């Protein structure tokens with residue numbers, strides 16, 4: 001059955017360059033996920049939307065096995081190219097139809113994914129189905145905290161110029177990111193925990209470049225003329241505020257994870 005989800009085939013060539021962790025952070029990310037999810041060296045974990053293995057490969061160093069599903073073969077090819085001896089396995093499958101029997105995984109991991117899964121509620125039921133009793137879903141994401149004023153100026157100018165030409169997410173809407181799991185009956189198992197990733201260097205010139213390259217998946221379905229209008233509006237806002245496009249500034253980031261128990265069935 002064709003999926004309306006956003007497969008990341010087109011992002012494979014630039015995904016790690018634009019979304020990767022700063023060098024040396026991978027062991028800390030894996031340790032955070034193990035702590036939050038109570039994972040041990042024998043845990044079997046499924047990752048929904050495994051992508052290039054940004055999360056699964058470091059995690060695989062510390063647990064029994066990671067089984068990942070994704071719709072995008074080019075993303076998973078990147079994973080295979082980086083893989084050494086980590087016990088990470090992949091399947092081309094839709095998160096909304098997981099090709100596994102019930103109750104076979106100790107935990108599930110989902111990072112930056114439910115907003116691109118069209119059948120995200122079905123996918124959540126599938127995750128609950130394949131978890132063994134007591135198993136948790138570890139939901140994690142990169143957090144940028146408060147937006148830098150220049151980033152805010154640019155994104156506001158872009159959004160205002162593009163308007164409705166930027167279609168809504170195919171999966172969970174932006175304003176439900178923090179609440180969708182509890183809304184669907186999942187219960188937090190412990191507090192959210194975070195690991196600081198240090199400052200990411202931003203500049204207006206880089207932001208414009210990422211817009212032009214349609215780096216973010218939210219831009220993939222924006223028509224050419226609307227994208228051009230948005231980019232022109234960003235340039236105009238920078239000029240109006242006399243901001244040098246080549247100036248750079250640091251934006252502190254963290255990786256945040258929290259575990260959830262599925263709804264009682």
Ligand SMILES: C[S@@+](CC[C@H](N)C(=O)[O-])C[C@H]1O[C@@H](n2cnc3c(N)ncnc32)[C@H](O)[C@@H]1O
Pocket residue numbers: 003005006007008009019048049050051052053054055069070071072075093094095096110111112113116117118
């Ligand atoms: C933003 S990327 C995140 C990748 C990885 N979790 C990470 O954090 O680096 C989202 C991934 O989900 C995949 N994806 C989208 N819809 C999917 C679906 N319905 N089932 C499985 N994977 C899906 C995309 O192809 C892409 O690789």
